[in-house]
Amino acid sequence: MVTFSSDVSQNEYLSEGATDVHAVVTVNAVADEAGAGAVPGGPTGAGQVGAGPGTAEVIIIDSSGSMGGKKIIEARQAAAVAIDTLPDGVAFAVVSGDSSARVVYPTSGTGLAEASAATRSAAKDAVRGVQADGGTAIGQWLTLTRSLMTTRPGAARHAILLTDGQNGESEQVFAAALAQCEGVFQCDCRGVGADWRVSELRRIASLLLGSVELLRTPEQMADDFRAVVAAATARAVPDVTLRLWTPRGATVRFLRQVYPEVDDLTGRGSDVDERIRDYPTGAWGAGTREYHLCVDVVPGPVGTRKLAARVTLVADDTRLSESLVLAVWTDDADLSTRINGKVAHYTGQAELAQVIQEGIEARTRGDEATAATKLGRAAQLAAETDDEGTLRRLARVVDIDDPATGQVRLRRNIDALDEMDLDVSSTKTVPAKR
Template identity: 50%
Template sequence: MTQPGFTAEVYQNEYLPEGGRLVDAVVTVTAAGLKDHPGRASASASTAAVIIVDTSGSMAYPPTKLANAKKATLAAIEALHDGVPFAIVSGDSMARMVYPPREGMEPASAHTRSRAETAVRRLSASGGTAMSTWLRLAERLFADQAAEVNHAILLTDGQNGEPASRLTHALGLCEGKFICDSRGVGTDWRATELRQIASALLGSADGLESPEQLPAVFQALTERAMGKEIARVSLRLWTPAGSTVRFVKQVFPHIEDLTGRRSAVSDRIGDYPTGAWGAESRDYHVSIEVEPDTVGEEILAGRVSLVAGDRKLVEKLVLARWTDDTALSTRLSPHVAHYTGQADLAAAIQEGMAARAAGDDEVATAKLGRAVKLAAESGREDTAKLLAKVVDVVDADTGTVRLKRSPDSVDAEIVDVRSTVTRRVRGD
């Protein structure tokens, strides 16, 4: 039996040509929220929260960065539900407890909020940036809690000053233990690092044009965490004998390749982590290579479900049938085509920005030109506006662009960090 409040739809062209092997489907899963269904428990999943504030020396320049980081932390504290264990961490070249003063957490209440706010107002900026130490402290804090959803916010204004291997190692230790939303402010943060953190810890990544945006962002992130109702949810995929899973990707609201994170349930069943769910909707692109059958035959190519422990939340079937009717086998699924294009757009932006950073103007121009063309074709006006901050668009239809000689560094990183953000099929 599936869980009330969860629905799913499959979008695919199930018809394959004679000898065809590739089956692609987009599965849209929507959780309306348990509170919307009479007779179901309405309580959110138990939550613990850690707010990590960059207090390296650069946060003092300009002073509005640290001032608004403090305001943002206070806004997050106010958004916590009573009883939620929380902690505030200050991060520079090492991680320090801000509140409580000793390593641990305190349940949110009028008293603990007041004491935490007093401690936050005393924050000052100095030192370097060592994000691995910040994350490791958060991991230790969450380890002492029994909450279903462990949620962290990490704010930085600079690039990590450690060897890349240290951050990678720390993320490996933290993976599966808490969710982390990473945010950049100022002019020296790196999109690749924020995306790396968000990807490993099943959170989101973004950059802010102005420090004044921080309080609203922290409040919204905390409220969203407080609204999670089911924790540790996985997408479960069954495929038939002789088949191969090419990939499993979340493709909305942002692109996240889950393929390499498969946890085997059996030889033919694998679980892919999706984190915690509240009232929301997500899309997944599943691609399977099957053994071809004869014309007229139909097989079950995959069974896609969302599970939380032993509970099946929703399930849908992916089919394959062989035909000699080319009108059927060549028909494109608009959803599959759309998200394939969105993935191509994200790759073009990231490759173009990497080439630009490496000084390879020729590759950067070609890749970012392709990104402009793809953005125009898919109606991504938001992405087109961002790209126009790093390239001069000569002809969007052909992808003809010129690199801007000295674009604002914040604009460049925001273009990069938002490359994985997607939109649904027009009119969907």
């Protein structure tokens, strides 16, 4: 059983004529040992939901020629570890991908197997035969995974994708494959070594509601796969939707997840009616997620108090939590100019992710002045929030002379893995201080 609750952080006071309302919605999910069954949320905005109709897991291994030698050996071991991590009853398959894609297990090639001692053993035997050869066609790997996942409607469907290279398909083919997979399953992406593109795997992970990580060495694969699969199979509530109601005349300027990672959801909503849009958030287990919402509303006279948005978490027609975003117009400048701490914090975290990525892109195209400006701003933002992890990663790419003012100098010789690590980690956020 998972229990959900939510609350809002905002300054609800607006100056006369102001239209933009900012709020951070914090959603907490707590797992317990209670029995299954769904219980709609009550007036407090908290709700419980029991175990869903099962979990489906597909392990996707890059078996292209560049994975030869130690990489493919460690990839086979990582897949075996992931298979051993699967609880009994989880539906699963292993896919091998090069310039095409094939189902390694189950050997029937169609559908998914049910995890048990026997099927886990058989799957590991099959994985030992995976060899490295050919090119890289990630769209085909994802398309095959989609066909497997559709045999388990209603399940919490998750894949982990490992690659060491760049996709060789045309943009048209790749984009079409991604579009077909959106909403069908979630996908965590892992890149090993320095020859893959962060932006490419981030594109997959963002669209498929997953994460992207850098594995510097093949030896890291097994522990990472174990952790990813354990987390995925613990998510008991599939297909959770963030439902956003706004009043007549209002416009959603943006909606983005801001913790534990920055991910813009603004363009992913689907209309329920003229005032309600649903945004996918994927499967949930225990944990906390935070969302920054900005809505433009029709202003009211001084003294007016109105509902600017209603944020509801929904799964299988069950209301899991609900929060209200308010707007109050005032002529008291002291009230209207206060900035809520959480809103300010996550505004900075979103900017931090953006300037790091822009700085790396500028450096790649040889625009050193822009790169230094952007990465200097990143150092400044990281220092303001005591984000020591980001400061450490930045210090491997630039010399930080004064983080308070953003004074940095680009390093001439840097390890490509250090730059990739900074890029990958740019979207990971630190929580706001209480």
